[in-house]
Each structure stands twice: as C-alpha cells, then as structure tokens.
C-alpha cells in the first residue's frame with residue numbers, strides 16, 4: 759500500500775512517488791499562505807507542477823496561469839521559486855495518479871474520500887497553511903466532506919464548489935479565484 763495515495767503499489771509506483779516528493783519538497787514555502795488542493799497527481803510528468811522539465815502543461819499550466827505566473831522564457835526552477843515566494847503550495851488528496859484506466863466516478867470518489875482523514879492530518883500538523891483553496895473539478899464530489907474536516911484553517915470555495923482553473927464561456931470562475939487570492943494577499 760502506498761503512503762501517498764492508499765492504492766496497492768508496485769515498486770515503480772513507489773519510486774515515482776518518491777521522485778515527485780523530492781521535486782515538491784524543494785519548493786515548499788516555510789510558511790504556506792495558500793495551499794492549493796487538487797484531486798490526484800497528474801499521470802503525465804509535464805502536467806505535474808513541480809517536475810523539472812520546462813513544459814508546464816495540463817494542471818501545472820492552468821494553475822500558473824490562474825495565479826498570474828508566466829513561465830514563458832523562464833527556467834523551471836525560476837518558475838518554481840516564484841510560486842514558492844508567493845507562499846503558494848500545491849498538494850493533492852491522492853499524491854499519485856489513479857492506478858489503472860477507466861476508474862468509474864464512484865471509484866474515484868471512494869478513493870478520494872478514503873484519503874481525506876490522512877490529508878486533513880497532514881494539512882493540520884505539517885503543512886499548516888493560512889488557508890486551503892480547492893482547485894479540482896474532481897473534488898466536487900467530496901467537497902462537503904472537505905469542509906467538514908478539521909484543517910486548522912479556512913477552506914475557500916467558489917460558491918460551494920472547487921475553483922475552476924479553466925475559464926469557459928459565460929463563466930468567470932478564474933476571475934473569482936484571482937480576487938480571492940488578491941484579498942488573501944492583503945491580509
């Protein structure tokens with residue numbers, strides 16, 4: 759069983775988790791202002807924010823765009839350092855991707871739910887952010903469970919749902935996310 763996600767894990771799964779942990783730990787702020795909480799680590803390394811490659815795609819690219827950090831023409835570690843200096847940190851309820859293809863929505867929800875107590879303990883005792891911002895659509899199914907957790911800090915949501923990192927037509931969730939970040943920076 760993997761410590762980071764609760765799934766039955768191969769040696770390769772554990773090795774990849776340790777690698778992600780090593781990349782991530784380097785850019786963890788001493789004092790975390792805003793902890794972005796995703797659902798699970800992306801499967802593709804290019805989508806993983808703290809990966810050393812210079813491509814920020816998927817979740818990584820969307821999150822950087824949402825917080826207003828441009829990766830254009832910068833080395834990855836400069837981008838990571840900027841994110842860190844802003845007091846931002848990203849973690850996931852499942853610190854690994856879901857194993858296997860085509861997990862049903864119910865399976866995903868069950869896997870997320872099962873991890874929440876461990877995540878709450880980690881946030882409260884170790885990460886100690888000023889606030890948590892839920893930022894993944896997949897967390898919608900467990901959002902009521904998240905707000906009931908004792909995290910030792912407030913959880914920010916967008917009208918009771920996780921913030922969306924992608925803007926879609928007729929929707930200004932991204933703007934509300936930036937507003938929420940701006941008001942936190944003034945605290």
Ligand SMILES: [Zn+2]
Nearest residue numbers: 760762763854
């Ligand atoms: Zn794992």
